[in-house]
Amino acid sequence: MSVKVSMKVNGKPVSADLEARTLLVTFIREQLRLTGTHVGCDTAQCGACTVLMNGKAIKSCSIVAMQAEGADILTIEGVAKPDGTLHPMQAAFKENHGLQCGFCTPGMVMNALDFAKSHPDPTEEEVRDSLEGNLCRCTGYHNIVKSIMAGARAMAGKP
Amino acid sequence: MTASLIGARIQRKEDYRFLTGAGLYTDDVALPGQAYAAFVRSPHAHARIKKIAADQAKKSPAVLAVYTGADLAAAKVGGLPCGWLITDVNGQPMKEPPYPPLAQGKVRHVGERVAVVIAESLAQARDAAELIEVDYEVLPALVDPVKAKGAPAIHEAAPDNTCYVWALGDKAAVDSAFAKAAHVTKLDFVNNRLIPNAIEPRAANATYSRAEAAYTLYVASQNPHVERLLMTAFVLGLPENKVRVVAPDVGGGFGSKIYLYPEDVVVTWAAKQLNRPVKWTAERTESFVSDAHGRDHVTTAELALDRDGRFLALRVRTTANLGAYLSTFASCIPTILYATLLAGQYTTPLIHCEVTAVFTNTTPVDAYRGAGRPEATYVVERLVETAAREMKLDPAGIRRKNFIRQFPYQTPVALCYDTGNYEATLDAVMKMADVAGFKQRKEESLRKGRLRGLGYACYIEACGIAPSNVAGSLGARAGLFEAGEIRVHPTGTVTVFTGSHSHGQGHETTFAQVVADRLGLPMENVDIVHGDTSKVLFGMGTYGSRSIAVGGTAIVKALDKIIAKGRKIAAHLLEAAEADIEYDRGVFKVAGTDKQKTFGEVAFAAYVPHHYPLDKLEPGLNENAFYDPTNFTFPAGSYVCEVEVDRDTGATQVVAFTAVDDFGKVINPMIVDGQVHGGLAQGIGQALTEGCRYDSTGQLLTGSFSDYAIPRAGDVPLFKLDTRETPCTHNPLGVKGCGEAGAIGAPAAVMNAITDALGVKDLPMPATAQTVWRSMHKAA
Numbered sequence: 059m060s061v062k063v064s065m066k067v068n069g070k071p072v073s074a075d076l077e078a079r080t081l082l083v084t085f086i087r088e089q090l091r092l093t094g095t096h097v098g099c100d101t102a103q104c105g106a107c108t109v110l111m112n113g114k115a116i117k118s119c120s121i122v123a124m125q126a127e128g129a130d131i132l133t134i135e136g137v138a139k140p141d142g143t144l145h146p147m148q149a150a151f152k153e154n155h156g157l158q159c160g161f162c163t164p165g166m167v168m169n170a171l172d173f174a175k176s177h178p179d180p181t182e183e184e185v186r187d188s189l190e191g192n193l194c195r196c197t198g199y200h201n202i203v204k205s206i207m208a209g210a211r212a213m214a215g216k217p
Numbered sequence: 218m219t220a221s222l223i224g225a226r227i228q229r230k231e232d233y234r235f236l237t238g239a240g241l242y243t244d245d246v247a248l249p250g251q252a253y254a255a256f257v258r259s260p261h262a263h264a265r266i267k268k269i270a271a272d273q274a275k276k277s278p279a280v281l282a283v284y285t286g287a288d289l290a291a292a293k294v295g296g297l298p299c300g301w302l303i304t305d306v307n308g309q310p311m312k313e314p315p316y317p318p319l320a321q322g323k324v325r326h327v328g329e330r331v332a333v334v335i336a337e338s339l340a341q342a343r344d345a346a347e348l349i350e351v352d353y354e355v356l357p358a359l360v361d362p363v364k365a366k367g368a369p370a371i372h373e374a375a376p377d378n379t380c381y382v383w384a385l386g387d388k389a390a391v392d393s394a395f396a397k398a399a400h401v402t403k404l405d406f407v408n409n410r411l412i413p414n415a416i417e418p419r420a421a422n423a424t425y426s427r428a429e430a431a432y433t434l435y436v437a438s439q440n441p442h443v444e445r446l447l448m449t450a451f452v453l454g455l456p457e458n459k460v461r462v463v464a465p466d467v468g469g470g471f472g473s474k475i476y477l478y479p480e481d482v483v484v485t486w487a488a489k490q491l492n493r494p495v496k497w498t499a500e501r502t503e504s505f506v507s508d509a510h511g512r513d514h515v516t517t518a519e520l521a522l523d524r525d526g527r528f529l530a531l532r533v534r535t536t537a538n539l540g541a542y543l544s545t546f547a548s549c550i551p552t553i554l555y556a557t558l559l560a561g562q563y564t565t566p567l568i569h570c571e572v573t574a575v576f577t578n579t580t581p582v583d584a585y586r587g588a589g590r591p592e593a594t595y596v597v598e599r600l601v602e603t604a605a606r607e608m609k610l611d612p613a614g615i616r617r618k619n620f621i622r623q624f625p626y627q628t629p630v631a632l633c634y635d636t637g638n639y640e641a642t643l644d645a646v647m648k649m650a651d652v653a654g655f656k657q658r659k660e661e662s663l664r665k666g667r668l669r670g671l672g673y674a675c676y677i678e679a680c681g682i683a684p685s686n687v688a689g690s691l692g693a694r695a696g697l698f699e700a701g702e703i704r705v706h707p708t709g710t711v712t713v714f715t716g717s718h719s720h721g722q723g724h725e726t727t728f729a730q731v732v733a734d735r736l737g738l739p740m741e742n743v744d745i746v747h748g749d750t751s752k753v754l755f756g757m758g759t760y761g762s763r764s765i766a767v768g769g770t771a772i773v774k775a776l777d778k779i780i781a782k783g784r785k786i787a788a789h790l791l792e793a794a795e796a797d798i799e800y801d802r803g804v805f806k807v808a809g810t811d812k813q814k815t816f817g818e819v820a821f822a823a824y825v826p827h828h829y830p831l832d833k834l835e836p837g838l839n840e841n842a843f844y845d846p847t848n849f850t851f852p853a854g855s856y857v858c859e860v861e862v863d864r865d866t867g868a869t870q871v872v873a874f875t876a877v878d879d880f881g882k883v884i885n886p887m888i889v890d891g892q893v894h895g896g897l898a899q900g901i902g903q904a905l906t907e908g909c910r911y912d913s914t915g916q917l918l919t920g921s922f923s924d925y926a927i928p929r930a931g932d933v934p935l936f937k938l939d940t941r942e943t944p945c946t947h948n949p950l951g952v953k954g955c956g957e958a959g960a961i962g963a964p965a966a967v968m969n970a971i972t973d974a975l976g977v978k979d980l981p982m983p984a985t986a987q988t989v990w991r992s993m994h995k996a997a
Contacts (some may be wrong), residue, residue, distance in 0.1 A: 086891025094238015
């Protein structure tokens with residue numbers, strides 16, 4: 059069964075005819091060729107596929123594309139400024155060496171963007187709690203935690 | 218350029234692409250017309266395949282092909298080879314049963330590949346795979362490695378399920394030292410089986426060009442050249458020059474992506490059969506059942522001491538579980554990379570280790586971060602700490618009493634340590650961790666209802682793998698050098714080609730620092746290329762913390778050749794004698810004069826040779842080098858872990874972890890710290906949360922992230938790190954390697970801390986809340 063889906067991705071309207079069972083992440087990666095959103099576990103545990111849907115962090119492997127009908131989706135490709143300048147959260151990851159292999163990174167950044175909106179100056183513990191659904195095997199989380207604390211402060215305009 | 222780039226915390230060149238979604242991992246590669254593969258895997262640990270009914274699958278929509286082991290056998294596709302020959306105590310070669318890419322007649326572990334379906338879409342391939350009916354005659358499964366002997370044979374080639382019995386050291390001398398010892402400390406333990414779980418699942422995408430009669434394989438691999446060599450020469454019988462292997466961005470490896478895997482072979486072979494690119498990406502459950510696992514030792518270890526706590530002898534007996542088949546480097550992990558490290562940081566004069574390596578109906582086991590060295594460190598450091606407690610000696614003091622202080626030091630287990638300063642790292646870690654204040658912290662914890670414990674681990678590892686002649690004499694079937702090439706472009710920018718592979722380590726930055734520093738060029742003028750057999754002349758890849766020590770040195774050797782040739786060109790341009798030309802940070806100068814040519818001018822002259830000594834020199838500025846190390850490197854360090862145990866629940870938290878490592882010279886401390894953080898988290902994971910479990914029928918009980926707990930952010934603390942530096946004596950950078958240290962040292966430190974908190978002799982890993990709670994209630 060084929061269905062038509064339409065949504066906005068990184069500010070651009072997109073639509074496609076898809077098999078009804080097509081996951082949102084498959085639509086993003088295979089149809090739109092936005093391959094920055096990764097699939098690490100296909101069971102909604104690792105968080106590598108995290109995107110923002112209407113501003114809220116969701117795991118794009120855990121919903122079908124149809125469920126995002128009419129939604130506003132932001133992927134990692136849409137986070138930096140159009141001129142390529144990194145968003146403060148991305149810059150914080152770079153400055154704090156918050157990434158190694160880079161595979162979990164887009165999900166980490168997307169989750170942090172949502173988290174930082176409600177936590178302009180988070181504690182270490184709050185950041186660790188926020189990462190419950192995002193797995194990293196490289197960094198031991200040490201520098202991810204520091205990155206998100208710094209990125210959240212930068213987003214709130216704090217030094 | 219004035220300040221040295223060596224030792225500078227330079228932000229990574231690779232980060233921008235990863236942070237903006239522009240990385241290119243294997244599953245991101247989309248080849249025109251690609252088809253998709255889905256593997257049918259065995260649901261049984263041990264069974265005879267009576268029949269495979271694939272007609273329905275073949276007829277289902279958009280299916281291009283279904284292949285089984287019979288098809289591969291008919292096409293004369295060979296089995297997967299093992300890269301290291303271990304010789305048995307009786308002088309016999311290890312047993313090497315065939316490892317077919319698709320099962321032939323029998324399956325030997327859950328998850329073994331029985332058939333592959335290739336279809337137009339992934340969904341169609343998976344749907345059709347569901348339609349394949351395999352008729353199995355289920356056989357009794359062997360799961361427990363210590364019960365291997367006498368169990369029904371898994372392989373005809375190994376009737377007693379034993380791959381080899383191997384030993385190192387002087388058994389008679391060790392036994393006699395034990396007979397005279399004032400004290401013997403004995404421990405029986407399991408080094409728990411781990412599942413690596415890089416967050417990027419394995420993936421492969423192969424294509425065949427009829428025009429060139431050549432294959433290209435994109436694959437998530439740590440060593441594309443080795444993958445190509447093994448696949449062409451041993452499995453598919455293809456000319457190496459007709460196969461290109463590309464390992465693009467790779468999302469973590471930790472050992473699990475070193476090996477040649479059956480899926481890689483099958484998609485490559487199928488691409489030619491179908492004249493279509495064939496792509497496969499593992500689902501996470503496939504990673505759990507088919508990526509090579511790590512560790513899984515059952516060990517009895519004894520330390521003999523004199524009355525003052527001096528180590529007299531060490532006796533170790535280990536049964537190593539190799540799983541169902543010999544993975545690429547499986548045989549050398551519990552032998553060459555394990556027993557040789559049993560001296561640790563100590564002068565123990567006599568050591569004997571016997572290893573029985575067995576086949577079981579479980580996923581193959583191979584190198585996982587640390588590979589043999591964490592197991593050795595666990596043996597030594599758990600014994601040392603336990604001995605100190607039994608003899609009422611200070612655990613730091615007993616270590617100091619036995620530290621090696623004279624270098625070079627020849628151990629009784631084959632290695633010769635070139636340099637080290639174990640006292641320095643132990644002193645530093647004790648200060649940083651405020652060991653002196655521990656008693657007070659313990660009392661504070663107790664007031665909150667928590668038991669606090671402190672544990673040490675002083676580890677050593679052999680890295681910079683490896684001197685080829687030594688490795689060859691120990692059974693390696695390949696060389697272990699590294700290759701590097703420096704291509705200077707006419708305008709003076711530089712591309713560096715390295716046989717090392719970066720999958721998180723930041724080589725594009727660290728190696729660029731080395732090159733930019735030596736040549737005196739800006740970092741942005743230097744690019745590092747790796748991971749493509751069509752670009753990089755050769756390579757042995759990245760594992761065993763070898764990249765900077767071996768790969769980095771190959772680059773330095775090539776740089777020396779570039780500078781040597783540049784001096785010749787400059788001598789001609791400056792009308793001076795070559796002996797008078799000095800190279801200093803980007804400028805060739807005539808010594809004692811102000812006559813000079815920049816690096817860029819010399820490069821330009823090499824490519825636009827209008828005024829050039831063509832009678833003496835070829836145009837161009839491009840050099841390569843191969844470097845084969847003369848010895849291993851020996852990173853070492855001292856770790857202190859503090860834990861708190863909740864007395865009501867047994868839940869254990871690492872509340873402080875301090876690590877002082879000696880990696881020799883450090884190129885980029887920011888990157889090195891990151892490597893240690895990651896290693897420590899994996900080591901803490903082994904100690905506290907990660908344990909692979911099979912049931913008695915060989916079903917994997919820990920086959921998802923719900924059942925197998927890799928550490929989450931809340932499971933680890935902020936780490937306190939520092940380094941001490943004794944430069945490696947036998948490579949020009951003085952570097953030793955840092956990738957595995959954390960995973961090697963952490964488990965023993967954590968378990969020493971927990972046993973200290975609980976006041977018990979031993980506890981199995983992982984020390985989950987349940988395990989700890991049971992131990993507390995048993996003790997009470």
